[in-house]
Amino acid sequence: MAAVKMMSGFSFLDMMPTQIVAAIHTYGLAPSTNLRAEDIPDPHPDLLPAIFSAFLAPVMGFDAVLALDNPKHHIDAIQL
Numbered sequence: 001m002a003a004v005k006m007m008s009g010f011s012f013l014d015m016m017p018t019q020i021v022a023a024i025h026t027y028g029l030a031p032s033t034n035l036r037a038e039d040i041p042d043p044h045p046d047l048l049p050a051i052f053s054a055f056l057a058p059v060m061g062f063d064a065v066l067a068l069d070n071p072k073h074h075i076d077a078i079q080l
Contacts, residue, residue: 017041029054 015023017040024030031050039047 024051027055 017037020040021030021035021037024035029051031047031054035047
């Protein structure tokens with residue numbers, strides 16, 4: 001993985017789609033078990049929100065919403 005340097009001074013890792021998919025699966029962020037490297041360059045519209053949701057839910061504690069009397073009302077209010 002090479003770091004790509006941008007003009008502003010920021011850098012990011014240059015990863016192949018196979019590496020990205022492996023990392024997504026390793027960290028348990030894959031929205032389904034059949035996520036493939038081919039899905040990365042041309043993702044379906046729900047892929048990125050599903051990955052963000054999988055990442056943010058435990059970090060932000062959204063799963064605690066399920067303890068409320070009407071969790072459906074609150075879960076719908078938290079759209080990522």
